[in-house]
Amino acid sequence: MLPQDISQHGYLVDRVIKLSIWGIVVVGIVSFFIMFYILYKFRRTKNPFPLSDVPSGLKKVIFIDYVMIIFDLILLFMSTWAWFFFFVRPVEKIKKEVQEKGEKFVEVRVIGRQFFWTVEYPGRDGVFGTQDDFKLGNLLVVPEGYNVFVKLTSGDVLHSFFIPNARIKYDVIPGRETHLWFKPAKVGKYEIACAELCGAMHYRMKGYLVVLKEQDYKMWLDSAPFSEISFDYLDDDKIKFVKGGEVR
């Protein structure tokens, strides 16, 4: 059910999701079985008069409470770990770590507007405010294996920057700057959704995340940031805007 995980650290979130889902499925099925047993055993036709006390075997069902408490603790631990990894560390700190380790990174700014994402690139030199900056609508192109630092701002209302494949989501708030960090690990073309009601066309606030190989990314930056991107490892060479592949 979960979309393919393309980021280096998405497994942290996946782990919490899987743990919690399987946990509640098991607890739910067990309690349903107990309930069906009780309802079947103590139905009126079989048991016309109530017992004066709950059978002592059934009283042990309270055990579920302890199971829940232990399960809660494990879940809390795992989830806090994932959260800590993604959001608690300040972006500057992550950036510093990345630089110390000698890993490569790119920075982009994303501005949410009704109903599209403007993505600002620093260009070849990697510095904002120079002549080679450029802006693209709804298209976030990043190189594979780089750390991507995203600065999020909003031009009008609340949006939420959601990349299902990278397991990241953060609200885009007018008047504030929020930060995201992820590390794409798989080339391809993915979708960016808006997860916070932002108006009538909320459902069409769709961006594309295109993860290119490093050399392709450089080539794209150098030659043609405004041209269509078509590499054979992307699913299809043309990104369709209108549904069903056919203009309505």
Added chain:
Amino acid sequence: MSEAVASAGVIHHEETFLRKYLFSTDHKTIGKQYLITGIAMAILGGTLAILFRINLAHPGFLTNEQYNTFVTYHGAIMFFWVAMPILLGGFGNILIPLMIGARDMAFPTLNMFSYWVFFVSSVILIISFFVPGGAFSGGWTVYPPLSADPGRYLGANLGTVLFLLALALEFASMLMGGVNFITTVLTMRAKGLTLMRLPIFVWMEIVASLLFLFSVAPLIAGAIMLLLDIILGTHFFRVEAGKVGDPVLWQHLFWFFGHPEVYVILFPALGILFEVITTYSRRPVFSYKLVVYATIAAGILSFLVWAHHQFVAGINPLSAIAFSITTILISIPFSMTLVVMGLTFAGGSIRFTPAMLFAIFAFLMFIIGGLSGLPLGAVGSDIYFHDTYFVVAHFHYTVFTIAVLSTIAGIYHWFPKMFGRKINETFGKIHAWLTFIFYNGFAFPGFFLGLAGHPRRYYSALEFGYLQKYQWVHELMTVSAVLLLTTQVVFLFVFFYSIFAGAEEKSPNPWKSTTLEWLAPSPPPHLNWGSFAPVVERGPYEYAKNGKDIDYLPQGKLVKLKQPVSGHEH
């Protein structure tokens, strides 16, 4: 109520139609008014839901603005105009005085006023559909800046103002009701009815009213700020160049109210379930004290969890961890309550009446609803699940259970008491099963959509490549939802038919239940007890006591009063 009433019987005065049916101060009439207005609003909310569900299956049925409007109004109506009036206003008004052996509420005129304020708020809500500029369409959580600058973003300035006005009036009405409930229970209990002998339903209503009283103040302040933003152009929540409003502030104010609000409607529903389950399984509540204390604990904790709605909304990430801990913590009192509820069935002699079927289904659905809250409360998985259909499925498993399953269980259970007539039992059983099946058919697939990463409030899933393959899920949900509403509409016809033409119920206590309301005649007359007064002798759930012939002991008995007294003195 004066001293005199407690010591004397009642003389009846002939009342005009207006006084008896419209501007009545009788708690039962007011309760029925709440109930029926709530049911009407439920039809409105349900119809809206069906319309936008059809649109999700076949995008293009509505325009996207209509879709957003309907989603907004569906959410708001189901919370504030259906669940609250039915569970607090309806059942609370009808049952609390009867259950505690009082003749009416502490402030009958305030009670009437609270209903009419509620009625006006409903009318304003409906009017807000038709004003120029259209209805508000920014989600029932009214998040700014969409709501703070609706003229710019939604085109619906007047609609938004009216929506907020209706909301404010509804809160005012429920506040009056809450004050009334608390006063009534604290001051007007029958002789011998100590607090720990109160039926759990009354406890739940009291805790719910207290929660509402404590939580609503920040929201009212926030709503005033929001109205100022819209009307006068202040910058509490609006962000404009050089002016520092903060939209996140509203989220804090709203959810500080919003989370206790969920429990405000959850607790009465749990109370109804306890009453119904004990009656039909013929067993006392497994641990009365545990339920009461767990409820109070959950009520207190509910004030400390609000920010779990905002984990990725720009709050301090460290505080998100704290709120995650409290959120997971709050699952413990609820799991205790549910275990107690499950053990109340155990050892009983279970009659599968319609009310019991609904209660059983509600109980099972609460288990799903509660458990599915865990992935949302855990901050790590909420990164992914925040604002997806997982949330939608989760709160439909809780709120639908509250507002529909538990409510209908209550209606089947107390129908003879309210109207002195019966609803056909076979029909009730079919109704219960169909509701259960269709409800799961429309709510459960939501979990899968959530896992697939489908964001909420999308007009159509077809725009996104990774969602297109789940369109059939939407179609399944829509079919189930249509069938679900059809079932409820048939039920409503039977309900209204039974009110005036159902088989008459002669016995005041058809279900052989213990609590005080079953001592009164069905339907209870004005001022309830006539020339008698109830006296309580024992706890509320004395079932499975006395071997085979009498398996229950009523909570109290009626004592004849010495002298009659006029009903107009209270």
Added chain:
Amino acid sequence: MRWFLFGLIISGIAIGVPIAYSKFSKPKYILSSLPYSYQEIERKYREEVISQINEKLEGKGVSSEVKDILEKLKNNLGREENNKLVERLNSLLQDDEIKSISSKLVIRWEPDERKVKIGKEIFENLCMTCHGRAGDSFNITPEGLKTDIGYPIYARDFTGKYHREGKVVFKFASDYFGEFASDEDLKKIIKEGLAGTPMPGFTYLSDEEINSLLEYIKSLNPRWKFASPQPKNYPVPPTDLLSEERIERGRRQFMTVCIACHRNIESGEEPLEQPLAWYKFDKKGNIITQDGSPSFQMIKARWFGKEPLRRGKPEYIFATIRDGIAGTTMTPWRHLGDETIWDLVSYILYIEKKGAASK
């Protein structure tokens, strides 16, 4: 019984409300003031052209049929009828001068409803927040639009409502008078965006989508119906573009001509601020003058080296110098000759590079 009726009535209202709403809901977005409507702009345009014809006809005796046709043409006619009348007029008058004027009344293009519908969806999706719900840059985002250096600007108004002649003024894609832009030029802007402004490049849009979008944009102003804009001509840059001599010659030229507004960049002077003709909003998005008379919004000459050029390729700079920028005080400098213009382009690129290096 009474309860039954009570419930029935309220339920009836409850079912009726949403159905009535979905049937009869009114359009939502009503602007508080519309200086000119689509029809008014068209009538204005026709009257203007016809008054030009009348001027030419003055003194010459004309038949009553001509007068009749001219009177008829003042109305907003459909394509067929209109074009027939224009043909008839030309055959009656047999005057080349008048023919060249009356050709402005020929309807050459009409929006394709199907494409307009798709285009409108795309517009509301991507363009509405800056260009306004009605395409008139009205009621836009509250932060206001700003260039990267914080200078307030406005998105293009596609309706011409706030222009005294109902014109849409395109800065970058036409001749100095800026009435129209060819599809190719507009496509370039949509795909590449305008650097330094909030306009991003929507590279991923397909040609069909852009065509639909243009169809919608052109359906917003009636003057498009009478237009047949030619795509702009972008010459190939010379091979020695950034050579020392060119830059030196460019500097000399710049210091004599361009310095008037752009000022001496190298000594760090701030460029001149001058009024931009035609429309102005107050902070709330209301237009200050609504009678169509000119009001002024200030615009600053490009600050080379400080902020990015809107469109930085050499051939674009060349075209801008050659054709000027419509609606501003940047006049066409075509008379300087291609070589001199290339010199200026070299100098500007040199300054830009220097500015980038100094950051």
